[in-house]
Amino acid sequence: MQNKLSVSTSPHIRHFDTTAGIMLDVIIALLPATIFGCALFGLKAVLLVTVCIATCVAAEAVWNVILKKPQTIGDLSAVVTGLILGINLPTGVPVWVAIIGSIAAIIVVKQMFGGLGHNFVNPAMGARIILMVSFPAFMTTFHEPLVHTVSSATPIALEASKAVSYKNLFFGMHSGSIGETSAFLLLVGGIYLVVRRVISPIIPVCFIGATALFTYAFGGDGIYAILSGGVMLGAIFMATDYVTSPTTNWGKVIYGVACGIITAVIRKFGSLPEGVSYAIILMNILTPHINTITTAKPFGYVKEGKKQ
Amino acid sequence: MKSARSVLRPFKKLRGGIHLDHQKNAENFETVIMPPPEKVFIPMSQHIGAHAAACVKKGDSVYVGTVIGEAAGPVSAPVHSSVSGVVEDIIVRSMGGRDINVAVIASDGEMKPDPGLKKRTVRSAKALTEAATECGLVGLGGAGFPTGVKLSPPKGTVIDTLVINGAECEPYITSDFRELIENAEDVVEGVYLIKKLLNIEKAVIGIESNKPAAIEKIAELVKNHKDADGTVNVMRLPSSYPQGAEKAIIYSATGRKLPGGALPSAVGCIVMNVTSVGTLYRFIKTGMPLVRKRITVDGSAVSEPKNIYVAIGTPIKDVLEFVGGIDETADRIIMGGPMMGAPVLSPESVVEKRNNAILVMKPRKPRKTTNCIRCGRCAAACPMHLYPQKVEAAYNAGLKENLEGLNVNYCMECGSCAYVCPAKRPLTEVMRISKQILRGKK
Numbered sequence: 001m002q003n004k005l006s007v008s009t010s011p012h013i014r015h016f017d018t019t020a021g022i023m024l025d026v027i028i029a030l031l032p033a034t035i036f037g038c039a040l041f042g043l044k045a046v047l048l049v050t051v052c053i054a055t056c057v058a059a060e061a062v063w064n065v066i067l068k069k070p071q072t073i074g075d076l077s078a079v080v081t082g083l084i085l086g087i088n089l090p091t092g093v094p095v096w097v098a099i100i101g102s103i104a105a106i107i108v109v110k111q112m113f114g115g116l117g118h119n120f121v122n123p124a125m126g127a128r129i130i131l132m133v134s135f136p137a138f139m140t141t142f143h144e145p146l147v148h149t150v151s152s153a154t155p156i157a158l159e160a161s162k163a164v165s166y167k168n169l170f171f172g173m174h175s176g177s178i179g180e181t182s183a184f185l186l187l188v189g190g191i192y193l194v195v196r197r198v199i200s201p202i203i204p205v206c207f208i209g210a211t212a213l214f215t216y217a218f219g220g221d222g223i224y225a226i227l228s229g230g231v232m233l234g235a236i237f238m239a240t241d242y243v244t245s246p247t248t249n250w251g252k253v254i255y256g257v258a259c260g261i262i263t264a265v266i267r268k269f270g271s272l273p274e275g276v277s278y279a280i281i282l283m284n285i286l287t288p289h290i291n292t293i294t295t296a297k298p299f300g301y302v303k304e305g306k307k308q
Numbered sequence: 309m310k311s312a313r314s315v316l317r318p319f320k321k322l323r324g325g326i327h328l329d330h331q332k333n334a335e336n337f338e339t340v341i342m343p344p345p346e347k348v349f350i351p352m353s354q355h356i357g358a359h360a361a362a363c364v365k366k367g368d369s370v371y372v373g374t375v376i377g378e379a380a381g382p383v384s385a386p387v388h389s390s391v392s393g394v395v396e397d398i399i400v401r402s403m404g405g406r407d408i409n410v411a412v413i414a415s416d417g418e419m420k421p422d423p424g425l426k427k428r429t430v431r432s433a434k435a436l437t438e439a440a441t442e443c444g445l446v447g448l449g450g451a452g453f454p455t456g457v458k459l460s461p462p463k464g465t466v467i468d469t470l471v472i473n474g475a476e477c478e479p480y481i482t483s484d485f486r487e488l489i490e491n492a493e494d495v496v497e498g499v500y501l502i503k504k505l506l507n508i509e510k511a512v513i514g515i516e517s518n519k520p521a522a523i524e525k526i527a528e529l530v531k532n533h534k535d536a537d538g539t540v541n542v543m544r545l546p547s548s549y550p551q552g553a554e555k556a557i558i559y560s561a562t563g564r565k566l567p568g569g570a571l572p573s574a575v576g577c578i579v580m581n582v583t584s585v586g587t588l589y590r591f592i593k594t595g596m597p598l599v600r601k602r603i604t605v606d607g608s609a610v611s612e613p614k615n616i617y618v619a620i621g622t623p624i625k626d627v628l629e630f631v632g633g634i635d636e637t638a639d640r641i642i643m644g645g646p647m648m649g650a651p652v653l654s655p656e657s658v659v660e661k662r663n664n665a666i667l668v669m670k671p672r673k674p675r676k677t678t679n680c681i682r683c684g685r686c687a688a689a690c691p692m693h694l695y696p697q698k699v700e701a702a703y704n705a706g707l708k709e710n711l712e713g714l715n716v717n718y719c720m721e722c723g724s725c726a727y728v729c730p731a732k733r734p735l736t737e738v739m740r741i742s743k744q745i746l747r748g749k750k
Contacts, residue, residue, distance in 0.1 A: 001609075001628070001668070002639045007651040009737045011723030012642050012669065013328075013479070017730040019678040075678050117679035117731075247684025247697075296693045298718040299322070300555060300565040 019116075023076035025198045027083060029189035030237060034087050036185050037178035040145040041091045045178045048098050049086035055102035056082030063111045077116050081105050084124035084237060087179025088230070092141020093131075100134075101127040121284040122241045129277050142175040154273070155228040169227035180233040183226075190236035199240040202252040203259075207235035210260020218268040231263065234276035244284040251287075251294040259283050315527050316512065316543040319563035322556045324691040325548040326724045328647070330518050331479040334604050334613035339486050341617045342630045344391045344415040348621030350376065351401070352409040354660040355446040356453050357383030362409050368395045371422035373597050376411050379441060385454040386444045389422075390599040390619035391415035413621070425595035433460070436505045443591035444598045444661070449473055449484075449552070449581035450644060452662040455588065458580070459506065461573040470503050470511040471561045471572070474526075474582040475545055475552030477516060478645025481665040483602040486615045487583045488515065488522035491590070495582050496529040498589030499540060508578070510539040512561040518547040549647060550691055550722040554579050568718050583664070598661055605631045607667035609638030618659045624666060625655035640669040647723040675732040686725035686735055692718045696725035696735040703738045708745060716742045 038045045060078040064071050072078075085105055089098060105127035110119045119126075132139050142154050154176045155164040164174045172182025180186075193199045211231050212222030225231065239245060239259055246255050259279045266275025283290075353359040360377030370376060370389040377387035393415040401410045430436050441456030461467055472495075476484040488495060495513075503511045513530070515523045527542040545551050545560055555566045557579065564575040572579045587598055599620055606613035611633035618627055624641060628634055641652035643663055652666075659666075686696040694715055702710035719739045726736040 001634050001655075002637065004639070005641060005652065005654070006639045006671070007653060008640070009651070009734075009740070010642075010649055010721070011647045011727050011736060012640070012649065012651075012667075013646040013727065014675065014732060015326075015728050015730075017728075018676070019681055019731050022681070022683070022730055072678070074676070077681075115679055117681045242681050242683040247682060247687055247695075295695070298568065298694055298715045299559075299692045300567045300570075300718070301715070302567045302569065 019075045019077070022198055023080050025193060025196050026080050026237070027076065029192045029198075030083055030087065030179065032185040032188055033179045033182055033233070034083065036172060036182050037087055037180075040172065040181060041143055041178055044091045044143075047095065048089050048091065048093060049083065049178065051095055051098050052086030052089070052102045053079055053082035055099050056085070056106050059103050059106040060111065063107060069115075072115060075116060078106060081110070081123045085127050088124060088128050088177050088233070089131075090139065090142045090177050092143060093135070093138045097131060097135050097138055101131045104130045117243050119243055121281050122238050122244050125238050125277055125280050125284070129281060132277065142177075144175055145173060145181070155224075164228070166223060166227065169224070174228075176228075177230065177233075180230045183232045186232040186236055190232075193236070193240075199236075200249070200252060202249060203240050203245060203256040204235045206253050206256025207239055207259045207263075208232070210257040211235075211263050212260075214261050214264035215268070218264060220264075220268060225264065225267065229267075229274050230276040234263075234280055235259070239280050239283070244287055246287050246290045246294065248291060248294040248296065251290040254290050254294070255283050255287065258286075315523060316541045318543060318545055318560035320559050321546055322551075322559055322691050324689055324693065324724070325550060325556070326689045326728055327547075328479050328549050328727075330547065331606070332482050332485070332518065333480070334606050334615050335482045335485055335519075337482075337613065337615050339490060339602050339615040339617055342619070342622070342627065344417060344419055344619050345622045345626040346415060347396065347623075348391050348413050348415065348619055349401070349623065349658045350387055350390060350411045350413065350621035351403060351658070351660065352377045352387055352411070353406070354387070354452060354620075354662060355385045356451065357381065357385070357457075359408060360384060360387045362398050362411060364389075364395045364398075364411065366395055366397055369393075370395060370413060371420050372599055373422040373425045373595070376413075377409075379454075383454055383457050385441065385446050385456070386597075387411075388444050388597045388599050389413055390621050392418050392420040411621075421596065425597075427595045428592045430501070430505065430592050433505050433507070436502065439592055440588055442597065443588060445584060445588055445591070446598075446661050447581060448583045448587065448601075448662055448664065450648070450662050450664070455580070455584055458578060459502070461571075461578065465573045466576055467506065467573060467578055468509040468576045469562050469578075470499065470506070470508045471557055471577050471579045472499055472511060472513040472582055472585055473552055473554075473557050473579055474513060474515040474519075474522065475557055476519070477547070477549045477552040478647050478649075478665075480604060480606045480613075480667055481645050482604045482615060483664040484582050485519050485522055486602055487586050488519070488526055491586045492525050492529055494586040494589045494593075496526060496533060498585035499530075500533055500535050501589065501592070502580070502585065503540065504535070506578070510541070512541055512543050513582070514543045514545045514557050514561055516545045516547045516551055549724065550720070553691065553720055553722060555720070556691060568715075601659060601661060601663060603627065603659060603663060604665040605668070606665065607638075607642070608670045609635035609668040611635070620659060620661055622659050623655065624652060624657050624659065627659065627666060628655070628668065634668055635670055637670055638668045639671045642667040642669065647727065648721065677733060678731045680731050680733055683730060685728040685730065689724040689728045691722060691724065692720060694719055694739075696739055699742055700733060700735055700738045703742050711742050711746055716746055719743060
């Protein structure tokens with residue numbers, strides 16, 4: 001027994017989960033799809049993902065140094081942002097565009113609003129949209145899998161002709177952004193996150209379900225819709241970002257379903273082939289309001305002034 | 309497992325709450341009696357309400373069970389000597405920010421019981437509440453509410469359920485479990501007696517599922533009791549924290565929600581801890597008031613966890629010396645469980661009536677706090693359905709107005725929010741301070 005006792009308030013024990021641990025789980029969950037994407041699209045894919053991660057971490061480190069803030073790169077959130085942004089890019093994107101995107105994600109979307117936990121939209125998603133708007137040509141230059149150089153249309157653009165089989169869609173043998181092709185491996189990652197209790201399955205299930213349902217309702221092929229494009233990646237890994245999604249269960253239902261509907265609507269009626277990013281970002285912005293309207297009353301709530 | 313059939317399942321399960329590593333390391337250690345220390349320091353206030361008035365003076369001879377402090381006022385409890393010996397002095401100590409008279413008694417080591425102690429014949433509700441008061445009994449689950457007051461609810465309230473709390477949801481603590489095993493008869497007899505005298509329709513003895521031995525034993529005794537008519541039952545509660553909180557156990561036992569700020573009598577319940585019931589019954593049977601407590605001594609720095617009977621007023625340092633095997637690096641002592649227990653400022657602090665565990669902990673690794681990542685785990689864990697994350701944001705903004713409307717006053721400070729927080733933010737601490745800020749405003 002030491003002579004001086006240390007004193008702290010209760011609780012005196014804590015769960016072992018940490019912010020960095022949660023981020024690490026997300027990274028682990030993304031690895032299968034990332035590795036598959038790199039195998040599919042070759043060295044350019046490896047290069048883009050690496051550059052995104054390195055730039056994101058470096059941008060956050062430099063920001064903290066310049067503003068004399070405590071160093072926060074240890075929480076791994078910048079790695080997650082870099083990784084998600086990287087696998088959201090098609091291999092037609094030049095490296096310098098990836099660097100601009102990464103800096104935009106960390107500096108503009110995340111740090112300028114106060115860093116981790118204070119961004120109002122998902123940083124990777126925000127950066128992807130900045131790049132989509134700024135460099136539409138690069139952002140839609142997809143390469144044929146395994147061939148690496150020939151430009152190719154994504155399955156989503158080929159929906160009417162059903163050029164890709166369900167099986168190839170499910171396992172990811174088609175063109176697209178680096179990490180979005182294999183629905184199977186993304187689902188594996190999602191199940192890992194649910195099992196590890198990092199995410200609740202509500203948002204992905206509602207998002208994917210609503211996309212399929214409303215695509216059918218609009219006369220499309222629902223299964224094709226959820227297996228192509230960024231629905232799986234978006235629903236499992238981006239829409240579930242803690243900071244920008246509702247914390248209440250009913251809020252998650254509203255958010256997930258709304259994301260799915262917006263995705264289906266943009267794909268069907270919009271001039272863009274893909275709607276996942278915009279759906280998520282729109283709902284990100286509405287998240288505080290969803291939280292407010294789904295706030296539960298305390299256990300045994302007594303209305304103010306009604307107390308006996 | 310024939311007896312298992314009479315074990316009830318909970319009506320309702322509180323949303324929220326958390327699963328903890330139970331760490332009931334001491335559960336199989338039969339309680340050993342610690343010899344009296346050289347001196348005991350008995351505070352005149354170990355309960356909610358008015359301090360007892362010291363009625364002995366320097367030089368007086370006292371025995372085990374001699375009244376040394378008389379209940380002062382309607383909400384108060386008497387205090388008894390826990391050893392035989394001589395009153396050395398009445399001193400004033402500052403405890404928890406209040407000045408409290410403390411009787412210092414030098415023990416003669418013989419533990420002679422007061423010759424005036426006699427068993428009671430209790431045949432009416434009035435006699436029962438008087439016995440509870442004379443016993444010096446207070447809520448032994450930790451709240452320290454005088455039992456005599458609890459057993460006489462305001463006129464006009466109808467009590468139909470006696471809820472006996474044997475949940476013991478805090479990790480490490482096994483003192484209530486040992487009561488259920490070692491003094492099972494006292495508890496069951498006590499339940500039947502209280503139920504009969506207060507004319508309560510039914511009684512539910514709630515025990516968490518991580519104590520199967522206690523559930524089986526109590527269920528057997530309840531079923532085979534001479535007055536058994538199916539109105540007293542054991543309930544197997546889920547082993548989740550904070551199942552033993554008053555609101556949680558009432559909800560499980562009856563399905564009723566205790567309104568914020570109300571006493572259990574508002575929903576027709578009286579809630580008593582199992583050790584309180586056992587102690588009351590023993591007092592009636594033997595006349596020996598509450599002078600010792602079963603304490604679980606455990607924690608990461610304790611090599612041999614034990615359950616021991618400690619004379620009330622024994623300094624913690626004497627208890628730890630008796631237990632032995634404390635790790636040299638230990639730097640924290642906690643009175644109570646790891647979730648809600650109070651930090652001990654000095655090893656000179658003493659064991660009180662409402663204490664049930666002393667935990668000695670090794671130094672912990674420093675925690676790195678990050679920004680809130682809004683994972684929502686604090687809100688999901690909160691048994692009162694509050695939003696600790698929003699409270700912390702409002703608190704950090706430094707605006708009192710922002711705290712209003714977040715219903716902070718419903719917080720029972722169970723610690724679940726801070727426990728689950730991956731960002732390691734001091735949520736429970738902020739909830740506690742915020743409650744005080746809002747209370748101060750009114």
